[in-house]
Amino acid sequence: MMAAVPTPTQDKAGAPPAASHGACITAITSGKGGVGKTFVSANLAAALARQGERVLVLDADLGLANLDVVLNLYPKLTLHDVFTGQTKLEDAILPAPGGFSVLLAGSGMIEYSRLTPTVCDQLQDVIHRVRPRFDRVLLDTGAGISDVVLYTVSLADEVLIICTPEPTSLTDAYATIKVLATTQPRRLIRLLVNQVQRPGEARAIRKQLQLVVDRYVNSGLDKPVMIELLGEVPYDATVRESVIKRELLLECAPGSAAAQAIVAAAAKHLAG
Amino acid sequence: MSISEVHITRTRDVEPNASAQPAHPAGAPLVRGLNPEVALQLLQQSGHGALPGEPLSDAWLQALIDALVDLSSRDALTGLANRRSFELALAREIDRVARSGEPALLLTLDIDHFKKVNDTHGHAAGDLVIQAVGRALADTVRPMDLVARVGGEEFSIVLPNCPAAFGPQVAERIRKRVARQPVDIAPGEAVAVTVSVGGAFAPQWVRTTARLWMDRTDLQLYRAKSEGRNRCCLEPTAVPLVSAEEKGLLFASSTFQDFS
Numbered sequence: 001m002m003a004a005v006p007t008p009t010q011d012k013a014g015a016p017p018a019a020s021h022g023a024c025i026t027a028i029t030s031g032k033g034g035v036g037k038t039f040v041s042a043n044l045a046a047a048l049a050r051q052g053e054r055v056l057v058l059d060a061d062l063g064l065a066n067l068d069v070v071l072n073l074y075p076k077l078t079l080h081d082v083f084t085g086q087t088k089l090e091d092a093i094l095p096a097p098g099g100f101s102v103l104l105a106g107s108g109m110i111e112y113s114r115l116t117p118t119v120c121d122q123l124q125d126v127i128h129r130v131r132p133r134f135d136r137v138l139l140d141t142g143a144g145i146s147d148v149v150l151y152t153v154s155l156a157d158e159v160l161i162i163c164t165p166e167p168t169s170l171t172d173a174y175a176t177i178k179v180l181a182t183t184q185p186r187r188l189i190r191l192l193v194n195q196v197q198r199p200g201e202a203r204a205i206r207k208q209l210q211l212v213v214d215r216y217v218n219s220g221l222d223k224p225v226m227i228e229l230l231g232e233v234p235y236d237a238t239v240r241e242s243v244i245k246r247e248l249l250l251e252c253a254p255g256s257a258a259a260q261a262i263v264a265a266a267a268k269h270l271a272g
Numbered sequence: 273m274s275i276s277e278v279h280i281t282r283t284r285d286v287e288p289n290a291s292a293q294p295a296h297p298a299g300a301p302l303v304r305g306l307n308p309e310v311a312l313q314l315l316q317q318s319g320h321g322a323l324p325g326e327p328l329s330d331a332w333l334q335a336l337i338d339a340l341v342d343l344s345s346r347d348a349l350t351g352l353a354n355r356r357s358f359e360l361a362l363a364r365e366i367d368r369v370a371r372s373g374e375p376a377l378l379l380t381l382d383i384d385h386f387k388k389v390n391d392t393h394g395h396a397a398g399d400l401v402i403q404a405v406g407r408a409l410a411d412t413v414r415p416m417d418l419v420a421r422v423g424g425e426e427f428s429i430v431l432p433n434c435p436a437a438f439g440p441q442v443a444e445r446i447r448k449r450v451a452r453q454p455v456d457i458a459p460g461e462a463v464a465v466t467v468s469v470g471g472a473f474a475p476q477w478v479r480t481t482a483r484l485w486m487d488r489t490d491l492q493l494y495r496a497k498s499e500g501r502n503r504c505c506l507e508p509t510a511v512p513l514v515s516a517e518e519k520g521l522l523f524a525s526s527t528f529q530d531f532s
Contacts, residue, residue, distance in 0.1 A: 115477050117371055147373070151477045167523055174522055175514050183475035185484060212521045220491050 022131035023056070026138050026269075027156035030163060031172025033143030036194040037162045038070045039243060040233070040262070041140040046098030046250045047266035053135040055100035056093065060123070060152045061142035068104045071096050072246035078106025083122045089129055098248045103130070115147045127155050145172075145179050154184055160230060160269075164195040165205060174209060181217045181225040189225060192265055193232045202232030231265030233258050308336060315339050318348070347421040349399060350406035358420035358428055362482040365430050370479040377434040379443055379471040380489040381409070384501040386425035389463055397457035398425075401465055404455040412449045413442075427467075428489075436473060443469045443504035451502060466502035468493060473507070 028044075030037045038061075045055045059067040059079065068075055075094055081087040082103075089103075096102040103126070130137055139156055141149045153159050159180065163173035177189055191209070193202035206229040218224040233239075236258035242249040249259045308328070315323075320339050325331035345357035353361065362378070369376050383389075383405055390398040402425060409419045409427055418430045431442065447469050454462035470493025474485055488507055496505040514522075 115373060117373065120371065120373075120477060147477045150475070154478045167519075170522055171514050171519060174518070178514070182488065183478050183480055183484070185481045208522060208524065212518055215521065216515075216518050220487070222487060 023054075023134040023137045024158065025127065025131065025156045026136070026158045026160055027060075027141055027153040028138055028160045028162060029141040029149055029153055029176060030143060030161060030169070031145060031174075031176040032163070032169045035162050035164045035169050036233075036239075037143070038067055038140055039239070039249075040162050040192060040194060041138050042067065042070050042096075042098070043249050043259070043262045044266055044269070045096075045100040045136075045138055046248050047263045048136050048270065049099035050250075050263075051266060051270055053270070054133070055136045055138065056103060056130055056134045057096070057100060057138045057140055058103045058126070058130070059105040060139040060148075062105050062119070062148055067102060067140055068106065070243070070246065071098075071102065071248070073102070073104065075104045075106055078104045079126070080106045082126060083119075089126060093130070097251060101134070115151055119148070120151060123152065124155060145176055150179065150183065153180060158188070158190060159186060160190045160192060162192050162194055163205070165193065165197065165201055166195075170205065170209070174212060177209070177213060177225065177227065178217050181213070181221060187223050187225050188228060190228050190230045190269075192230045195235045196232040197235050199232075199234070202229055230268055231261055233261045233265070311336055311340055314343060318343055347406075350403055350421050352406050352410065352427070353418055353420035355420065355422045358418065358422055358430070359482055361418045361420075361430055362485065365432055366474060366480055366482060366485065368432065369474040369476060373476045374433045375436055375476060376474045377431040377439050377442065377471055378474065378485055378489045379429040379431065379446070379469055380422075380486070380493045381405075381427045381429070381446070381467045381469050382493060382497065383425040384466045384468055384497075389457075389465075393457050393461075393463065397463070400457050401455050401463065404453070405450055405465060405467065408450045408453065409446060412446045428486075434473075439471060439473065439506050440504065443471050443506060447502065447504050468496040468501045469504040470494065470496050471504065471506040 028037055028041050041057055045057045048055045057067060061067075062079075067073075073094065073096065075092075077087045077092040077094070079092060082089050082092050093101050093103050127137070127139075139152055141152045143149075161173050161176060163169045173191070180186060180189065191202075191206055193205055196202055206227055210227045213225055213227065234257045236256050238253040238256040239249055239258050242252045245252060249256065250262065253259055312323075315336075320343070323332050323335040323339065325335065345353060347354040365376050368374070383401065386398065386401070389401050402421070406419070406421060406427065409429060413419060413429060413431065416432055420428050420430075422428045429446070434442065447467055451464070451466045454464045456462045470489045470491070472485065472488035472492060474480060492505040492507050496503050499505065
């Protein structure tokens, strides 16, 4: 089993992390729930780990965490214990199947589902402390556009929005982009479309989102928001099987079209 | 260390061999390169009283620096904060909002048809109008709010800890206060003055930039101007909803015919 907490290495081969002082931090968010955000986070992390990256997935869905459910983990120590000072951060970072590390929110985080100055500071502190130890940190945020989600996204270097081709998901993805554009200085937003029925659908969705953003959001900004497509994951029956079995798709059906698509998205993510 | 804690040290205090140098001629600056004459003239011209203490003493130099700092952060015509100190205050407020989550409102105001006042009554009258509006703004807000003149006839106000529900009331009170009182520009001659007001709240908990926040208020000011002036437009505070129009475009049938 791999070490849960890799030590920082300077001589690691491959591309340097985006941030000079440690991991590149990507917030994964969706607006609407149930679009496969946690599924994508976990499998993307596994795909990145296979490329030799030291990856941490931080369950930032403080109110209703479920990364543990997706990964079939029963953590004794969680972010909750770190926040309440009952354990050291090092001890709460756990190895997950798939060769990456996780920091789970666990239950009992309901008091953290509202943002307070204390939660702000603690979240920022945890991110600051994990940054030097990993190459990639994925923040699996909650659904919605709550203040916790917006705050979490503001702590990240990059943001990846997950949506499906469903109109409700598109609307919420667009609303998220709109709020981010008007409240945060970030101008590049990445998009991954899940449960795609026909190849190329994601490209059309990105184009249409960009069109609406150009017309209704960018017109009021001096620097336009650009949406970049990271990839599309096809609708695939094996995904549902893996979710029900609570296994990583990359482990139980690595040859499936969906798994291949996630590996391709990870490669693109690494390429910048 | 905050700026208020910085005290200057005269060179003779830090250079051990200072006593070996020839004594300073009377009235010559003790701080190398510092010529207090120009500074004193500037202070006098701006109506500043005499500085306390023995000239060139530590207390006197500190008072001189304090007075100069104050002078360089104010707008000469109105005595309000100038653009430089306003931008500093805005950055501080953003940090505070990101940390505390307290709502903060930024208002930007522009005197309506100011060019007409200047063209019809001359620049001296224009200056009187700007001064009167500045006073009206300062009189209408709380002591904790910062009123600044950020451009020719443009003012900005930062209102920390201003609940969203009060935003429109505050903006409206300011607008009415200016409109209520014509400005005397000559004996027996007064002009009616109105302002357009744009406003936006800082996003709570999120570290934004001063530029973004100002852009958002400018957009609302532009709206107030184009909707006929002498009015307030505040950015809606609720999470921006996606309008039917936007949805229409989002689901435009072309989206899903784009590939085949």
